[in-house]
Amino acid sequence: MKDALTLSRGLPLEELFVPLSSWYRENARPLPWRENATPYHVWLSEVMLQQTRIEAVRPYYARFLAAAPDIPALAALSDDRLMKLWEGLGYYSRARNLGRTAIVLCEQYGAQMPRDYAALRALPGIGEYTAGAIASIAFDLPTPAVDGNVLRVVCRLTADRSDVLAPATKKRITARLFALYEKCCRQAGDAATLTQALMELGEVLCLPNRAPLCDACPLAPLCRAREEKCQTEIPFRSPKKARKESHKLVLLLRDDKGRYAIRRRPEDGLLGGLWELPHIDLPTPSTEDGDALDRLAREFCRENGLLAAESTTLPPSKHIFTHLTWQMQGCYINVTQTEHTSRELLFVSPEELRTQYALPTAFAAYRRIIVAKT
Numbered sequence: 209m210k211d212a213l214t215l216s217r218g219l220p221l222e223e224l225f226v227p228l229s230s231w232y233r234e235n236a237r238p239l240p241w242r243e244n245a246t247p248y249h250v251w252l253s254e255v256m257l258q259q260t261r262i263e264a265v266r267p268y269y270a271r272f273l274a275a276a277p278d279i280p281a282l283a284a285l286s287d288d289r290l291m292k293l294w295e296g297l298g299y300y301s302r303a304r305n306l307g308r309t310a311i312v313l314c315e316q317y318g319a320q321m322p323r324d325y326a327a328l329r330a331l332p333g334i335g336e337y338t339a340g341a342i343a344s345i346a347f348d349l350p351t352p353a354v355d356g357n358v359l360r361v362v363c364r365l366t367a368d369r370s371d372v373l374a375p376a377t378k379k380r381i382t383a384r385l386f387a388l389y390e391k392c393c394r395q396a397g398d399a400a401t402l403t404q405a406l407m408e409l410g411e412v413l414c415l416p417n418r419a420p421l422c423d424a425c426p427l428a429p430l431c432r433a434r435e436e437k438c439q440t441e442i443p444f445r446s447p448k449k450a451r452k453e454s455h456k457l458v459l460l461l462r463d464d465k466g467r468y469a470i471r472r473r474p475e476d477g478l479l480g481g482l483w484e485l486p487h488i489d490l491p492t493p494s495t496e497d498g499d500a501l502d503r504l505a506r507e508f509c510r511e512n513g514l515l516a517a518e519s520t521t522l523p524p525s526k527h528i529f530t531h532l533t534w535q536m537q538g539c540y541i542n543v544t545q546t547e548h549t550s551r552e553l554l555f556v557s558p559e560e561l562r563t564q565y566a567l568p569t570a571f572a573a574y575r576r577i578i579v580a581k582t
């Protein structure tokens with residue numbers, strides 16, 4: 209069957225291997241996780257880098273490694289400590305899966321990562337991309353790591369206008385890259401270099417959401433999108449569906465000892481199992497009537513065995529998740545606990561909130577208010 213993913217002048221994709229690898233060897237940025245690319249370091253950095261910028265990851269990576277320098281140390285971290293180390297990075301299931309996987313590695317693999325793509329893929333939270341990255345970068349196995357960066361680079365190189373978000377596109381490009389790795393990666397270090405080179409090209413030259421820097425690109429003479437002057441039209445994406453909105457009234461419930469109520473979210477679903485500030489789901493569109501919000505807050509207190517004193521309306525806040533937006537209003541309310549106070553509510557001091565309990569970034573605006581009032 210004719211290969212649809214070809215470079216300029218119909219050249220096979222394999223032609224990119226030599227110029228791209230040489231360029232990477234000469235131009236790779238020094239990044240902390242590249243200094244000593246052990247399987248653990250590659251795993252941790254790749255998980256942190258999902259949906260997150262390199263500059264944002266750097267301090268987390270250093271802090272995390274200081275607390276958990278190896279797999280046994282990671283397996284020994286409590287869930288709360290793990291969440292605290294991850295606080296602010298978002299997508300908290302990533303951290304929970306790291307902890308779970310570390311335990312599996314200690315129990316089944318002698319606290320090492322398996323040198324096998326399928327075995328890596330079977331570990332909690334390790335998908336195709338992360339397994340490919342660990343297998344190729346740390347173990348030099350011929351397995352690509354295909355994320356949005358790599359898809360963009362390949363689609364531009366081959367002027368492929370398929371929907372880059374469609375699973376079929378990813379499947380087709382991944383299969384083609386597996387074949388390329390098998391053919392090209394023959395010497396020690398080839399697979400590790402190729403994976404990182406593809407990532408690097410997408411991060412520093414073949415940029416998303418703007419014109420790529422083709423004049424500096426080592427693959428410019430091979431690139432079909434450049435030849436056809438359609439770089440900015442690729443990658444193609446089908447129009448997105450509108451994000452859903454959910455309205456909430458967030459409650460800062462402060463007791464007589466200056467402690468604030470938090471509670472656990474249900475294990476399943478968005479932010480599963482994390483601590484949160486108590487809140488009430490509001491109808492959509494929600495009311496902005498302060499008296500109505502005050503009534504709802506007092507009703508919540510009554511239902512949870514709290515005596516409510518004076519309350520203050522707080523400024524609204526918004527948090528955008530991938531498929532959902534939370535529109536939040538806030539209410540600060542002084543309360544007294546009673547013998548009927550719900551056990552679901554845990555009252556913690558601002559200091560405990562700062563050092564022990566991780567709150568998702570969605571509550572950052574209200575967390576700042578707690579800090580300011582301390």
Ligand code: SF4
Pocket residue numbers: 361364365413414415420421422425426427428431432433434439
């Ligand atoms: S020439 Fe331009 S569009 Fe083509 S791969 Fe290089 S940076 Fe991307």
